[in-house]
Amino acid sequence: MSKTLFTSESVCAGHPDKVCDAISDAILDAALAQDPNSRGGLESVVGANKIALFGEIKTTAKLDYKKIATDKISELGYTSATQKAWGFGPESEFSNNIHQQSPEIAMGVDQDGAGDQGMMFGYAINETPELMPLPIALAHALAKRIDEAREAKELTWLRPDGKAQVTIAYEDGKPVGVETLVLALAHDEATTAEQVRKDAIDKILIPVLDQYKFDLPSDENIIINGTGLWHIPGPESDAGLTGRKIVVDTYGGYARVGGGAFSGKDPSKVDRSGAYAARYIAKNIVAAGLATKCEVGLAYVIGQPKPLMQTIDTFGTATVSQEELEAFKDKLISTSVKGINDTLNLKRPIYGQTSAYGHFGKQDLPWEAITKS
Secondary structure, eight states, X not given: OOEEEEEEEEEOTTSHHHHHHHHHHHHHHHHHHHXXXXXXXXXXXXXXXXXXXXXXXXXXXXXXXXXXXXXXXXXXXXXXXXXXXXXXXXXXXXXXXXXXXXXXXHHHHTTTOBSSOEEEEEEEETTSTTSSOHHHHHHHHHHHHHXXXXXXXXXXXXXXXXXXXXXXXXXXXXXXXXXEEEEEEEEOTTSOHHXXXXXXXXXXXXXXXXXXXXXXXXXXXXXXXXXXXXXOOGGGTSOEETTTTHHHHTTTTSSOOOSSOOTTBOTTSHHHHHHHHHHHHHHHHHHTTSOSEEEEEEEEOBTOSSOSEEEEEOTTOOSSOHHHHHHHHHHHOOOSHHHHHHHHTOXXXXXXXXXXXXXXXXXXXXGGOOOOO
8 A cells, every 4th residue: 555645735815926816807807797809918916015917908898907906905805904014905006007919919819719829738536526636625625714714704813815735645546634734824913823723723724624524634734834923914025926826726736737827818818718628628527437537638829729739638547438538528518719718608707706716626617517418
């Protein structure tokens, strides 16, 4: 019997990189709500008392970029009331550097071609009900629980930034227990490290592990705030950038990821839509019992409507032939850019919900739907 360990991490919605993802996706959603044919690659940067927008867009929508950005920042917990103490908030210095989409990019996309070149991967495994790898599923659940405890004022000492890291023990490739748990929790100055630890175990770790039917690891394998204290959350402590958490956004390192990030990109950008289609195919293959784990790969070239590469790897777990897997994929979805957008109905304002706790494993997203064949 061989034992191995695997670790994944997630971050809270108030993490600086996730603040940027949320701003970029909020702008995209606002554009799509007015003009479903909006296109863009929208980038946000936040730092000590600064907010900056970059990127390109093509839309008929009328957008108040500053209001969208500052409303989102306030929603995430960085408010006017905390601006001075935390060095960041809706009154931070703002600059908008977004420009019109290049006509050379638009030329290809106007003909239903891909908005960029690139490769992307989708993955599914039967370790969890959501058919996601267990380490990242648990990490996301913990990060979300941290935010819920702060927003509901269950833990009044919490501040809007944090991280969760989970190490799972595997025996012969099957998860058997939680080996180590690490939380980083921004908190107020009045709360001791001992109280932070007790509350985190009682209100965050135990409820989530109970949900997944796992016990806590040994006390020495529960690490809360490795340096002891963390008082200043967000961009004052660490700058943020759109797209910098792509491993958090996907499968926690358990499966391959493509070359491009997701947030702020409309579905003509196959970095995003292709990754969603690949997950949709992989998840449906596993859900149908055709394999216990599956990785789907796609690759595109700018301006061309169909992928240059399509692969399905079930790692020796398939219950049917490769030809049957290919036929299942072709019946499920056309992997042309138009086919993906039409099947998954991606030209709508649904992207805000992807900007925290990953892009995969959430029931309400169209690429998570299980289609009965």
